[in-house]
Amino acid sequence: MRRRLAACVAVLLAVAGSVLMFVRPADxxxxxxxxxxxxxxxxxxxxxxxxxxxxxxxxxxxxxxxxxxxxxxxxxxxxxxxxxxxxxxxxxxxxxxxxxxxxxxxxxxxxxxxxxxxxxxxxxxxxxxxxxxxxxxxxxxxxxxxxxxxxxxxxxxxxxxxxxxxxxxxxxxxxxxxxxxxxxxxxxxxxxxxxxxxxxxxxxxxxxxxxxxxxxxxxxxxxxxxxxxxxxxxxxxxxxxxxxxxxxxxxxxxxxxxxxxxxxxxxxxxxxxxxxxxxxxxxxxxxxxxxxxxxxxxxxxxxxxxxxxxxxxxxxAREATVFAGGTPTTPPATPTTGPPATPTTPPGGTRACTATYAVVGQWSGGFQADVRVTAGASAISGWAVSWTFPHGQRVSQSWNATVSSSGSSVTARNVSYNGTLAAGASTTFGFLGSWNGTNGTPALTCTAS
CATH class of the missing domain: 3.20.20.80 (Glycosidases)
Known part of the structure; x- marks a missing residue:
């Protein structure tokens, strides 16, 4: 009886072990x-x-x-x-x-x-x-x-x-x-x-x-x-x-x-x-x-x-290795963007930089605009964009640029991290503004150093 019980226990332990071995991979x-x-x-x-x-x-x-x-x-x-x-x-x-x-x-x-x-x-x-x-x-x-x-x-x-x-x-x-x-x-x-x-x-x-x-x-x-x-x-x-x-x-x-x-x-x-x-x-x-x-x-x-x-x-960012080789995502030397839609030329010489203006959101009394600055044929180490609002709009808050206003006249200058641009490279800055009646697009002038 004792031998039979021992044999039964051995069988049960073996079965239990096999069950454990079976369920383990699921965990x-x-x-x-x-x-x-x-x-x-x-x-x-x-x-x-x-x-x-x-x-x-x-x-x-x-x-x-x-x-x-x-x-x-x-x-x-x-x-x-x-x-x-x-x-x-x-x-x-x-x-x-x-x-x-x-x-x-x-x-x-x-x-x-x-x-x-x-x-x-x-x-x-x-x-x-x-x-x-x-x-x-x-x-x-x-x-x-x-x-x-x-x-x-x-x-x-x-x-x-x-x-x-x-x-x-x-x-x-x-x-x-x-x-x-x-x-x-x-x-x-x-x-x-x-x-x-x-x-x-x-x-x-x-x-x-x-x-x-x-x-x-x-x-x-x-x-x-x-x-x-x-x-x-x-x-x-x-x-x-x-x-x-x-x-x-x-x-x-x-x-x-x-x-x-x-x-x-x-x-x-x-x-x-x-x-x-x-x-x-x-x-x-x-x-x-x-x-x-x-x-x-x-x-x-x-x-x-x-x-x-x-x-x-x-x-x-680094790409997941599950994708063929997992090559790290390598950042380009400078941001890559499309050419400006309506380039502006600074007065008095070759075009050192251009700037384009786009309203990306508008609501009653307020709007958001983005300005893209693009270097010309040569690299630049700084830039300034100026414009005059045609309908009395005002800038209330800005980012990625230092913006100063005098009445309807506005000047935006680069900040420390986005002034240096390689030839043809771009950066953007944006702002929130107010408007009343008409929110027309101003003409921009871009100057570079």
Whole structure:
């Protein structure tokens, strides 16, 4: 009897061992995954997101955007999708993934319908977002090397933000129960900005809810993060706890109450954090657009800053190694842009620089304009653009230039980082202004040194 019992125990142990050996690979990392605070590829290579958000669900015909975003140096694109609750439904997930892979971009896919749930009456719940992902499962399974699933955009508003923890852990559990092995991304509550610190204070609970331990947290930085101190303190909390984090959205400072984008960029680079700026084009608020009408040859000041500025995408992006060889994205010596549409010639000699003016957004009493400065046949070390408004417009705020006004006469001079331009190279600056009655385009004069 004892011998038979021992034999049975041995059999049971062998079976148990074989079961353990069988289930273990299901727990192993597949494709993009979290390792400590970092995102790494299947081969163990660290991958740092450098990219932008593209509002695909509202502009499904703008598929050229994937190629254009890549051409400007990005290694990631966060794609806005709709579950059908408010937008969409996006049933072209397979095509979106193909476009990302074709243009060697890691694809972060997000359901936008969840934005502001609890405060926005039309918003979808995270549970409804998971329903959508399950409906698209056939297009997603097998793409773990190329796709990150951002379960729901800004999934809780400012009403009862504390519900975020339970809703997020439940969503992660359902994703895993339905066989998704992808790297999951979860946005903070408070419309993504976590000003009540629900995500910060419950991050470990959410990370522990993932049976695959493969979730990255995402903070969105806008007006809540308008000082360097607020940004540094928030990021320090995540670093000290060893939690994986990306900056999934952020805008830029057009007034003192806006996000301190310079600190966001410098801190992200120094800490090795991924960032995805908002957004490529198509905003109802054009100040956040990086391109005018989806045209990569017409970068706004925000687009110029993100792609070509210090700590920007061209300077810091590295392509994922999953794409044939993983060649690093190398920034060009100078920004590359199209020729100016209506060049102006400085008085008294050869053309040293040209400047073009474009209104990129206009509303009652106000507008945003961008000015592109392009060097002539020789390199320049500084520039100044002057004009006289024809209808009494006034500049109220500017960026990427030092602007002075006297009545309707305006002069804009380069700042320290954009005065030196190689022959034919361009830079842009922008401003906000006021108008009344007519907002006519002034003639520009560009002089260079």
């Amino acid at each position: 192993a990392a597949v494709g993009l995954h979290v390792s400590g605070r970092n995102i790494v590829e299947a081969n163990g290579q660290t991958f740092v997101m450098r990219g932008v958000n593209h509002p695909h669900v509202w502009f499904t015909n703008q598929t050229r955007a994937f190629a254009d975003i890549k051409a400007l140096g990005a290694n990631t694109v966060r794609v806005v999708l709709g579950s059908g609750k408010r937008w969409g439904p996006s049933t072209d997930v397979g095509n979106v993934i193909s476009l990302c892979k074709q243009h060697r971009l890691i694809c972060v896919l997000e359901v936008h319908d969840t934005t502001g749930y609890g405060e926005e009456g039309a918003a979808a719940s995270l549970d409804e977002a998971v329903d959508y992902w399950i409906s698209q499962r056939s297009a997603l399974v097998g793409e773990e090397n190329h796709v990150v699933i951002n379960i729901g955009n800004e999934p809780i508003g400012n009403t009862d933000a504390g519900q975020w923890t339970a809703a997020t852990t439940a969503a992660i559990a359902r994703m895993r129960a339905n066989g998704f092995q992808h790297l999951l991304m979860v946005d903070a509550p408070n419309w993504g900005q976590d000003w009540q610190y629900v995500m910060r204070d419950n991050a470990q609970t959410v990370l522990d809810a993932d049976s695959r331990h493969n979730t990255v947290l995402s903070i969105h930085m806008y007006g809540v993060f308008n000082t360097a101190a607020s940004i540094v303190d928030y990021l320090d909390r995540f670093r000290s706890n060893g939690w994986p984090l990306v900056i999934g959205e952020f805008g830029w400072r057009t007034n003192a109450n806006d996000v301190d984008h310079e600190t966001v960029l410098s801190e992200a680079v120094s800490r090795g954090l991924g960032y995805l700026a908002w957004s490529w084009s198509g905003n109802t608020d054009p100040i956040l657009d990086m391109t005018v009408d989806f045209d990569p040859g017409r970068l706004t000041s925000w687009g110029e800053r993100i792609f070509n500025g210090p700590n920007g995408i061209r300077a810091t």
